Amino acid sequence: MRRFLLxxxxxxxxxxxxxxxxxxxxxxxxxxxxxxxxxxxxxxxEQVAQTRExxxxxxxxxxxxxxxxGRLFQGDLGTSLISSRPVMQDLxxxxxxxxxxxxxxxxxxxxxxxxxxxxxxxxxxKPADHALVAGxxxxxxxxxxxxxxxxxxxxAFLVPVLPPQRxxxxxxxxxxxxxxxxxxxxxxxxxxxxxxxxxxxSAMLETLSADHVRTARSKGLAxxxxxxxxxxxxxxxxxxxxxxxxxxxxxxxxxxxxTIFGWPGMSSLLMSAVGQRDYPVIQAVVxxxxxxxxxxxxxxxxxxxxxxxxxxxx
Amino acid sequence: MSTAAEAxxxxxxxxxxxxxxxxxxxxxxxxxEWTPAVRDVSFTVGRGEVVALVGESGSGxxxxxxxxxxxxxxxxxxxxxxxxxxxxxxxLGHEALRSIRGxxxxxxxxxxxxxxxxxxxxxxxxxxxIRCHEQVSRAGARARAIELLTKVGIPEPERRVDSYPxxxxxxxxxxxxxAMAISGNPEVIIADEPTTALDVTVQxxxxxxxxxxxxxxxxxxxxxxxxxxxVADLAxxxxxxxxxxxxxxxxxxxxxxxxRHEYTRRLLAAVPKPPPPPATPPLPGEAAPVPAAxxxxxxxxxxxxxxxxxxxxxEVEYPGRLGRKGFKAVHGVSLTIGKGEVLGLVGESGSGxxxxxxxxxxLARATxxxxxxxxxxxxGLSGRRLRAFRPTYSMVFQDPGASLNPRWSIxxxxxxxxxxxxxxxxxxAHARVAELLEQVELPARWASRFPHExxxxxxxxVGIxxxxxxxxxxxIADEPTxxxxxxVQATVLRLFRExxxxxxxxxxxxxxDLGVVELLAHEVAVLRNGRLVEHGPAREVLARPRTDYTRxxxxxxPVPDPVQQAERRRLWREMAAA
Numbered sequence: 001m002r003r004f005l006l007x008x009x010x011x012x013x014x015x016x017x018x019x020x021x022x023x024x025x026x027x028x029x030x031x032x033x034x035x036x037x038x039x040x041x042x043x044x045x046e047q048v049a050q051t052r053e054x055x056x057x058x059x060x061x062x063x064x065x066x067x068x069x070g071r072l073f074q075g076d077l078g079t080s081l082i083s084s085r086p087v088m089q090d091l092x093x094x095x096x097x098x099x100x101x102x103x104x105x106x107x108x109x110x111x112x113x114x115x116x117x118x119x120x121x122x123x124x125x126k127p128a129d130h131a132l133v134a135g136x137x138x139x140x141x142x143x144x145x146x147x148x149x150x151x152x153x154x155x156a157f158l159v160p161v162l163p164p165q166r167x168x169x170x171x172x173x174x175x176x177x178x179x180x181x182x183x184x185x186x187x188x189x190x191x192x193x194x195x196x197x198x199x200x201x202s203a204m205l206e207t208l209s210a211d212h213v214r215t216a217r218s219k220g221l222a223x224x225x226x227x228x229x230x231x232x233x234x235x236x237x238x239x240x241x242x243x244x245x246x247x248x249x250x251x252x253x254x255x256x257x258x259t260i261f262g263w264p265g266m267s268s269l270l271m272s273a274v275g276q277r278d279y280p281v282i283q284a285v286v287x288x289x290x291x292x293x294x295x296x297x298x299x300x301x302x303x304x305x306x307x308x309x310x311x312x313x314x
Numbered sequence: 315m316s317t318a319a320e321a322x323x324x325x326x327x328x329x330x331x332x333x334x335x336x337x338x339x340x341x342x343x344x345x346x347e348w349t350p351a352v353r354d355v356s357f358t359v360g361r362g363e364v365v366a367l368v369g370e371s372g373s374g375x376x377x378x379x380x381x382x383x384x385x386x387x388x389x390x391x392x393x394x395x396x397x398x399x400x401x402x403x404x405x406l407g408h409e410a411l412r413s414i415r416g417x418x419x420x421x422x423x424x425x426x427x428x429x430x431x432x433x434x435x436x437x438x439x440x441x442x443x444i445r446c447h448e449q450v451s452r453a454g455a456r457a458r459a460i461e462l463l464t465k466v467g468i469p470e471p472e473r474r475v476d477s478y479p480x481x482x483x484x485x486x487x488x489x490x491x492x493a494m495a496i497s498g499n500p501e502v503i504i505a506d507e508p509t510t511a512l513d514v515t516v517q518x519x520x521x522x523x524x525x526x527x528x529x530x531x532x533x534x535x536x537x538x539x540x541x542x543x544x545v546a547d548l549a550x551x552x553x554x555x556x557x558x559x560x561x562x563x564x565x566x567x568x569x570x571x572x573x574r575h576e577y578t579r580r581l582l583a584a585v586p587k588p589p590p591p592p593a594t595p596p597l598p599g600e601a602a603p604v605p606a607a608x609x610x611x612x613x614x615x616x617x618x619x620x621x622x623x624x625x626x627x628x629e630v631e632y633p634g635r636l637g638r639k640g641f642k643a644v645h646g647v648s649l650t651i652g653k654g655e656v657l658g659l660v661g662e663s664g665s666g667x668x669x670x671x672x673x674x675x676x677l678a679r680a681t682x683x684x685x686x687x688x689x690x691x692x693x694g695l696s697g698r699r700l701r702a703f704r705p706t707y708s709m710v711f712q713d714p715g716a717s718l719n720p721r722w723s724i725x726x727x728x729x730x731x732x733x734x735x736x737x738x739x740x741x742x743a744h745a746r747v748a749e750l751l752e753q754v755e756l757p758a759r760w761a762s763r764f765p766h767e768x769x770x771x772x773x774x775x776v777g778i779x780x781x782x783x784x785x786x787x788x789x790i791a792d793e794p795t796x797x798x799x800x801x802v803q804a805t806v807l808r809l810f811r812e813x814x815x816x817x818x819x820x821x822x823x824x825x826x827d828l829g830v831v832e833l834l835a836h837e838v839a840v841l842r843n844g845r846l847v848e849h850g851p852a853r854e855v856l857a858r859p860r861t862d863y864t865r866x867x868x869x870x871x872p873v874p875d876p877v878q879q880a881e882r883r884r885l886w887r888e889m890a891a892a
Contacts, residue, residue: 211425211428218421220417220498230431237433
C-alpha cells in the first residue's frame with residue numbers, strides 16, 4: 001500500500017508539474033503582448049512597461065519559468081490585472097463554493113445511485129426496474145444545461161418555490177444557503193446519479209448470480225444480508241472505478257451549472273477572467289482545477305484499492 | 315430401487331434416511347416454455363452414508379442437488395418431494411429453510427476461487443456462517459474459525475484466518491470452503507464436484523480430508539461428480555443420472571463390478587484408465603532425477619535431422635510490472651519430439667506446461683534457449699518469416715467453445731488457415747473443408763453450421779480439423795479434451811489417435827490427465843515448477859517413475875475401481891506420510 005501511495009503521489013506531482021508548465025507556456029503563446037492585451041487599446045507605454053514588469057515579462061524565459069514555480073511554491077499565484085487583488089485572496093472562497101457543489105452532488109449521486117441500482121437489480125424486469133431504467137435514460141441523455149435551465153424555469157419562475165436569491169454563505173444564513181443550493185445540486189446530481197444507478201444495476205445483476213453469492217445463501221444468511229454484504233459489496237468495485245471517472249465529468253458540468261444559477265464558484269471567476277484577459281487569474285484557476293481533478297483521481301484509486309483486497313498484490 | 319431403500323428406512327425409523335428425494339422434477343422456463351432439466355428423480359441418503367450422484371454434463375445432477383437447499387438459480391419449477399428427516403424442503407418458508415441451510419445441510423462447491431467472496435478474509439466468511447446460526451461474539455467466532463481451519467489441515471491457521479481467498483492455493487481455498495461447510499456440524503454435506511477444479515495430487519488430499527471428516531462427524535455426504543475415480547474412492551452408494559433421469563442405483567462395489575444399465579457400462583468403459591500404481595520405490599542408486607544425458611546424446615544426434623520439435627534449454631520469463639521482478643515460468647527445459655511421435659507433457663497447474671506450448675508457437679516469447687521446428691529455430695524469426703513458417707505447425711486449444719469464432723460458420727473457421735496462408739483459393743478451400751470434416755467424422759454438409767449448433771465434442775473435432783488444414787508437421791494440443799465429458803473425450807481421443815496414425819504428424823500433447831497421456835503418448839515429460847522432472851518412454855515413466863514427484867502424481871490419480879482404488883489410497887497415504 002505504501003509503495004502504491006508513493007508512486008501515485010509521485011505521478012500526481014508529475015501531472016501537476018506538466019499542467020503548470022503547459023499553463024505557463026499557453027499564456028506566453030498568445031500572440032501579441034500579454035501586458036498590452038491585458039490593459040487594452042488605450043494604455044500608455046508607461047502603463048504597459050509597468051505591467052510587463054509586474055508580469056515579469058522582461059526577464060529571460062528561463063528565469064520567468066523558474067520564477068513562476070518559485071512564486072507558486074510560496075503560495076503566490078500572482079495579482080489580478082483587473083482588480084489588482086492578489087489571486088490568492090479570491091481563489092479560496094470561489095474554490096470552496098465550487099467544491100461544495102461538487103461534493104454535495106457527488107455524495108447524493110453515489111448514495112442515491114447505489115440505492116436505486118440495488119433496487120433495480122433486485123427487482124430486475126419488474127415495474128420498479130423498468131421505471132428506474134427509463135428514468136436513468138433521461139438523466140444520461142439530457143445535457144446539464146437543459147436540465148438546469150428547465151429546473152430554473154419551473155421552480156424559480158413558473159412555480160416559484162425556490163426563487164432566485166442573492167448568494168449567501170452558510171454562516172451568514174444557513175437556510176437561504178440551503179435553498180439556493182437545491183437547484184444546482186439537483187441538476188448536477190441527475191446525470192451522475194443516473195450513471196451510477198446503471199452501473200450498480202448491471203454490476204449487481206452480475207454478482208447476484210455469482211458463485212459466492214450462492215455460497216452465502218447456502219450458509220443460511222438472510223436474503224437481505226446476502227444482497228447487502230455479498231452481492232452489493234462486490235458490485236461496488238466496478239461502481240467505485242466508474243464513479244472516479246464520473247467525478248471528473250461532474251467537475252466539468254459544474255462550470256455550466258454555476259453559470260446557469262449564478263453560483264459564485266470557479267467558473268464565473270474563470271469566465272470573467274477569460275473575458276477580460278486576466279492571465280494570472282486564468283492561470284490560477286486552471287491550475288487549481290487541474291490539482292482538484294488529479295487529487296480526486298488519486299482518492300478514487302485509493303478507494304478502489306481499499307475496496308478490493310486483490311488489488312494489493314496486482 | 316429407492317423404494318427398497320425407503321422400505322428399509324421405515325422399518326428402522328432411527329436409522330432412516332436423512333435425506334429423501336422423491337419423484338423430483340425441475341423445469342426451467344426457457345423462452346416462455348417449461349423445459350425439463352430433471353425428471354422423476356428419486357434417491358435417499360442414509361445417516362453417515364456417502365452417496366455419489368454421477369453423470370455427464372446436462373444429466374441434471376447439479377440441479378437435483380441444488381434443489382435440496384433451494385439454490386437453483388433463475389425461474390425454476392419444482393415438483394415432487396425433498397424431505398430432510400420428516401421436513402418437506404420444497405416450498406418451505408424462507409426462514410425455516412435458512413435455519414437448515416449451513417446448519418444442518420451444508421454445501422461445498424466446485425470452484426473455491428469463485429465460491430468464496432473475494433473481498434472478505436476466509437476467517438470472516440467462516441465466522442459469518444457460524445454467527446448466522448448461533449449467538450457467538452466476534453472473537454468467539456474467530457476462535458472457532460481458527461479451530462476449523464486447523465481441523466481441515468490448513469497450515470498456520472492463526473495467520474491464514476486473515477487471508478483473502480486469492481492469497482491461498484487452490485487446495486487451501488477448498489479446505490477453507492470445507493471448514494465453512496462443517497462449521498455447523500451438519501448432518502448432510504452436499505459436495506458439488508468438490509475436486510474438479512483441483513490438481514490430481516490436491517484432489518487426493520481433499521478426498522482424504524472429506525473422508526476423514528465424514529468419519530469424524532458422522533455426516534452423510536452427497537457428492538456430485540463426473541469422475542468415476544472419485545466415486546470409487548469415496549462413495550458407498552452410487553446414483554447414475556442421464557439426461558435428467560436416474561438410470562441406475564447400486565452399492566459402489568456392485569456398480570463397478572457388474573453395472574446393469576447400458577449407459578453405466580459405457581460411462582465406465584470411456585474412462586481412460588490411469589496407469590497402474592507405481593511399483594515399490596526404486597533402490598537409491600536407481601533414482602537418478604533425469605535420465606543420463608550422454609547415452610541419449612548419441613541417439614539425439616541421430617534423431618537431430620528427423621526431429622519435428624527440438625526445444626533446448628528453453629526459458630520463459632513473464633515480465634513483472636514496472637520495478638517488479640518478473641515471473642520465470644520455464645527454467646531450462648529441453649525436449650525432443652521425433653517426426654510422427656507424440657510427447658505427453660504432464661504436470662500440475664502452474665508447472666509451465668502450457669507456457670511451453672505457447673512458446674513453441676510463438677505466443678509466449680522465449681527469454682532463453684531455442685525452439686527448433688523441423689530444424690528451423692523459430693525463436694529468432696522475424697514476424698514475416700515466422701508467418702511464412704507457421705503452416706508447419708498448428709495448435710488445438712482447450713476450450714473449443716471459446717477458440718472458435720462464434721460468428722463464423724465452422725467451414726469458414728476451418729478454411730481460415732488455408733486462405734490466410736494462400737494455400738488454396740476459395741473453391742479449393744471449400745473442397746478441402748469438406749474433406750477435413752469427413753476426416754474428423756463430421757458430415758461435410760455441416761460446413762455452414764455455426765459453433766453454437768454443435769456439441770462440445772463436435773466443436774473440438776472442428777478445432778482439430780482446423781489445426782490439420784495445412785497438414786502440419788507438428789501439432790500442439792493444449793488439454794484438448796479436458797473440457798469434455800468422459801464419453802465424448804473417449805471418442806475424440808480415439809479419433810485423434812487414428813488421425814495421428816494415418817497422417818503421421820508429431821504432437822506435443824499437453825495434459826494433466828495421466829490416463830489420457832498413457833493412451834496417446836509415445837513419450838512422457840513430467841514438469842514441476844517450470845523444470846523437467848522426468849522424461850522418457852511413456853510406459854516406462856508411468857509404470858516405473860524415477861522421482862518421488864512422478865510417483866506421487868501417478869498414485870494420486872483415482873482409478874474407477876473401488877478395490878484397486880482402496881489399495882492406491884493406502885499407497886498414496888504412505889507416500890504422503892513419507
